[in-house]
Amino acid sequence: MKALGMTFDYRKIFREIADDTTDMNDLGHVADYIPELKHINPEKFGVHLTTLDNHHYDFGDASEKFSIQSIAKVFSLILAFKNEGVSIWNRVGVEPSGSPFNSLVQLEYEKGIPRNPFINAGALVVSDILISYLENPKEEFLSFVRLLANSNEINYNKSVAESEKSTGERNSALVHFMKSFGNIENDPDQVLDFYFYLCSVEMNCIELSRAFLFLANRGTDPLTNNKILTPSKAKRVNAIMQMCGFYDEAGDFAFKVGLPGKSGVGGGIAAVLPGEYSIAVWSPRLNSKGNSYKGMKFLEKFTTKTNSSIF
Numbered sequence: 001m002k003a004l005g006m007t008f009d010y011r012k013i014f015r016e017i018a019d020d021t022t023d024m025n026d027l028g029h030v031a032d033y034i035p036e037l038k039h040i041n042p043e044k045f046g047v048h049l050t051t052l053d054n055h056h057y058d059f060g061d062a063s064e065k066f067s068i069q070s071i072a073k074v075f076s077l078i079l080a081f082k083n084e085g086v087s088i089w090n091r092v093g094v095e096p097s098g099s100p101f102n103s104l105v106q107l108e109y110e111k112g113i114p115r116n117p118f119i120n121a122g123a124l125v126v127s128d129i130l131i132s133y134l135e136n137p138k139e140e141f142l143s144f145v146r147l148l149a150n151s152n153e154i155n156y157n158k159s160v161a162e163s164e165k166s167t168g169e170r171n172s173a174l175v176h177f178m179k180s181f182g183n184i185e186n187d188p189d190q191v192l193d194f195y196f197y198l199c200s201v202e203m204n205c206i207e208l209s210r211a212f213l214f215l216a217n218r219g220t221d222p223l224t225n226n227k228i229l230t231p232s233k234a235k236r237v238n239a240i241m242q243m244c245g246f247y248d249e250a251g252d253f254a255f256k257v258g259l260p261g262k263s264g265v266g267g268g269i270a271a272v273l274p275g276e277y278s279i280a281v282w283s284p285r286l287n288s289k290g291n292s293y294k295g296m297k298f299l300e301k302f303t304t305k306t307n308s309s310i311f
């Protein structure tokens with residue numbers, strides 16, 4: 001476990017891996033099912049690592065904002081779990097789905113209870129839970145992400161949210177279908193609107209790795225001492241990331257990288273090594289499963305070179 005207590009020049013390692021992965025630069029495609037995301041420069045690449053003792057290492061476009069998309073599902077889960085407690089698990093499961101993030105098939109068999117909070121159906125239920133008890137869901141969610149990242153420079157991208165809304169038929173089908181099973185309490189349009197906005201949040205690798213840092217430290221932000229989650233809840237969030245954080249490629253990510261993490265179709269990946277660091281990578285071209293092509297490979301090489309893994 002861990003990086004075996006060794007000290008690494010992480011920036012040098014980042015450079016070496018970047019040089020080593022130039023043959024992958026053209027592999028994969030930028031997500032285009034959300035029209036606004038088509039415009040991203042596919043060549044972008046950034047990485048940032050934050051250690052528990054406040055050391056920072058970056059490379060490339062680490063300070064450029066991008067659409068975090070499904071990575072936001074970790075923040076919404078944390079906010080709901082923090083406030084709602086274990087009753088959340090009556091409405092959403094914790095099993096890997098083994099199917100695409102926007103699949104409808106399992107929901108029919110499983111009577112409207114999504115497999116986990118990171119497939120779209122599960123994140124829509126979590127959005128519904130948040131709407132039920134937050135007075136101003138959008139404002140409060142954004143404040144929470146800003147608190148985690150220790151930055152007030154984080155915002156929704158309205159054009160991305162509205163663009164996804166205009167092509168969001170499948171997510172709309174998921175909400176209505178779950179409502180028919182009684183697993184959505186609020187107005188489906190309100191749930192969808194909140195969900196599209198939270199997916200549209202823009203952050204850079206520096207902010208993302210900062211926001212995930214408390215998950216590497218048993219639920220407490222090591223730099224502010226802010227207790228975000230209890231150690232037990234932080235453990236559970238990490239376990240869900242490990243099992244369900246990479247669509248139907250979670251097994252592959254565990255096998256090759258060996259860290260709990262979460263990806264998004266904007267090309268971002270955030271991951272943590274408990275007791276040591278959090279890391280965020282961004283490269284917009286996606287593989288056929290919807291994960292960042294180069295981001296996955298980069299992290300595989302990184303954890304191999306630094307001998308760091310939870311296993």
Ligand SMILES: N[C@@H](CCC(=O)O)C(=O)O
Nearest residue numbers: 069070101120199264265
């Ligand atoms: N907003 C995206 C999120 C997808 C993702 O990043 O996995 C969707 O619902 O399709």
